[in-house]
Amino acid sequence: MANMLHFQFGSSGVEIIESVSVLNKVSYYFVKIFVEGSFYPIFGFVFGYVLIKMIESREASGLKYKNIVFRRAVGLSVLGAMHLALVWEGDILLTYGSTLFILLLFYLKRRVKTYFVWSFILTAILGVGVLFGSSFIEIIKPLTAAEIMIYQDGTYAEILTQRLGELLVVNGLSLLFILPIGWLLLVGVSFLMVGPFVLFGMGMAKRGAFLQLENSNLTYKKVAMLVPVGLLLKGFIIFDTPYSLIIYSTGTYVLAIGYIALFAWLFSRYQTKMNYYFAPIGKLSLTNYLMQSIMCTTIFYGYGFGLFGKLGVFVGILLSVIIYVMQLKASQLYLKRFSLGPVETILRWFVYLKNPRKAG
Structure with a gap:
């Protein structure tokens, strides 16, 4: 649901609110307020939490972990780059893969206090950046009418060309000539985006949070x-004030916690029930x-059903629910026969350099 607006409308999704029905306007703000911006911090928290638990597990077994973390960073980055280039520009895997490189260099063996302090520092930096941002609309470049037509009616090759053009050309400057610098910039921006909650999750894992739920x-x-x-x-x-964006951004973190x-x-x-379903x-x-x-x-691009920009926000919410329920059931059926998903298997083969079922 958090990604559906982008699937449906691309970066032009910020403009549709001016000309939609009351139902779609309410649906738009429902997604913005209840969902968007508050789940990637949760994923970052889980990412950091699980990273610490993996390291503790390896150390308890007398095994090294740095090579595993490095290969995981490479694996996620490669998967993310392929996803970004070949499927959809809203990828998050490359962000987490890039973040792992920073963690590997500076943060894996730190005290709990350090994780919390740096989580606060990064949050403050983000807050300053948002405070000096001019407006929510101006931060995101809307798609032109010609670009929208490409996503609605274009072939896979045309949409691929459009996507790569957006990724590799910024203000007329080709990033192909500065890829090393661009990658370093991506690593830094990625860490700034998800780093606060990744570090928060690492600190909470170090403190043993969530291990005895009934006592807390x-x-x-x-x-809550x-x-x-x-x-x-x-x-x-909802309100157009100079401080709406900074208040909204603060709310995304508060709601995530x-x-x-x-x-x-x-x-x-x-x-028991939640384990069964989720x-x-x-x-x-x-x-x-x-x-x-x-x-x-x-569903939305021209090489499929070409519904880009043609369905309302409310329909997008319904579609999100339908897809998620289908995946809930499909995941249950799949795991009756297999222990790992296909992409998880490939990534674990690369990370552990052996049969994933024996990697632990």
Whole structure:
């Protein structure tokens, strides 16, 4: 759902709100307030948390971990670059792969306090950047009418050319001649984007958070009260004021923390049921993520059904729910026969340099 607006409208999605029906306007702000911007921090948190647990597991077994982290960074970066170039420009895998390089160089063996301090520092840097941003609309370059037509009616080759042009040419300057500098810039920007919550997750993992949920129920329930606070802050996106963007951006983080605590509280109460429904799709998260891109670009781009820009926001929400429910069921059926998803298997082969089923 967080990505559906981009699938449906590309970067022009920020402009559609001016000319849509009341239902679609309400749907647009529902996605903006309840979903968009508040889930990539959660994924970053989980990414950092799992990284620390993997390192602790390897150390407990007397095994080295740095080569594994390095190969995982390379593997995610390659998958992300392929996804970005060949399927959809909204990739996040390259961001996480790039972030891993920074973590490997500077952050893997740090004290808990260091993780929290740097999480705060990066958040402050982002806040300053947003504060000096002129407006939400001006941050994103809308698609031109000609570009929209390419996504609606173009062949795969035409859309590929359009996408690569957007990625490799900025203000008339070809990035092909400065790829090393461009990659270093990407690493830095990626770390700035997801680093705060990745480091926060690493710090929480070091502190042993979520290992005994039943003993922290009251704490999670109290922190979950940040959900309405975050929603209220994000609601400022409706108003056109000089401070709407910074308040909205603050709300995305507040809501993310609230969602994490709310999920932890719900999971402690309904662990069996939630494991049954959500563990399978989680085990296949990489495959499911890429499949969402393939399915949605097929639905909206010209080489598929060509519905780019033609369906309302409300229909996009319904489509998100349908796709997700389908993947929930498909993941359950798949794991009855296989222990790993196809993309997860390929990545683990590369990371561990052996049969993934024996890699641990």
